Amino acid sequence: MLEDYAMQCLSCEEDYSLGHAGTCEECYKEANETKEELKTEIDALKAKVAFLSLLSPVDNHNPSDTDVILVPSDESSDLPSLTVPAHKVVLASRSPVFRAMLENDMEERRSGTIKISGVSYDALRAFVDYLYTAEACLDDQMACDLLVLAEKYQVKHLKACCEKYLMARLNWEKAVANYAFAHQYNAKQLHDAALALITDNMDRLSKHEEYEDLVESNPRIVVEIYEAYVSKQVNTAASKKSSNKNSKKA
Structure with a gap:
């Protein structure tokens, strides 16, 4: 009989005979209630974000109510600069620098x-659009x-979003470039993730296609990579030594 076949619930760790795979009936109902509560909270947050989002003048074909324009200055392009319209109050509320x-x-x-150097029109357009909508492609x-x-x-919110995106796509081919980039723009999480990937593959570093360029352009970063590798080796050796001592005592 099914009633006589007892299993242990993965949630409450109590034995049960009726329920769902891995979960007793009571925990299953509780999990469903929690799921519905979370769904309600998520829907409410989405509605709040939609309410707080503003119509971006970037996508508005009649931005006559804007009171400031941003001008990109991309030195790699000889084309006349296009401008990005915005509202002073929005820029000031989103960025302490603009404020x-x-x-x-x-x-x-x-x-x-506001003239912004070293940026393309497309990037500046996406940046301003994010300040209004908190969304970016x-x-x-x-x-x-x-x-x-x-x-x-x-x-900060945009920086964290971009850093998370780059970390999710981090691989060996991108590791050196991402490390140098993160080092320059204070992206700590990306910096640490790229450095860990590099130090785990030090035997391949000198063969990396961007390694020689980095040695010439920023030798200090290369020194820091080797310092991090040596430190990692020392810590690993110390950990093994401590583990061996504890094993002998036991």
Whole structure:
């Protein structure tokens, strides 16, 4: 009989005969109730985000109510700069750097124009759009471009989003470039993940296609990689030694 066949619930660890695979009836019902509660909370958060999101002037074909324009300056392009319209109040509320520009008696406040160097129009457009909607369509290049802007203008949420995207796609081919990039723009999580991947594959480092370029362009970073590797080896050796001592005592 089914009633006579007892199993142990993975949740409460009590024996049960009626229920679902791995879960007793009581825990199953409780899990379903929790699932419904979480779904309700998620729906409420989505509704709140939708309510707080603003209509981005980037996608508005009639941005006549905007009061500031951002001008990208991409030195790699000879084309005339396109401009990105925005609202001062939105920029100031999203970025302490923009707030300082627009609330103090600075040129940007007086002219209504903010020039941003070293950025493409597409990246600046995506950046401003994110300030309104908290959404961005990312690829590797756009994630890097937006992380640079997020670091420069102290938009922490965007920086974390871009860093998470790059970490999810981190592999050996990208490790050296990502490490150098993260080092330059203070992306600590990406920095640590890339460094761990490199130090786990030190026998392959000198053969990496970007290694020689890094040696010439930023030898200090190469030194830091080797220092991290040596430190890791020392810690591993110390851990093994301690483990062996504990085994002998036992």
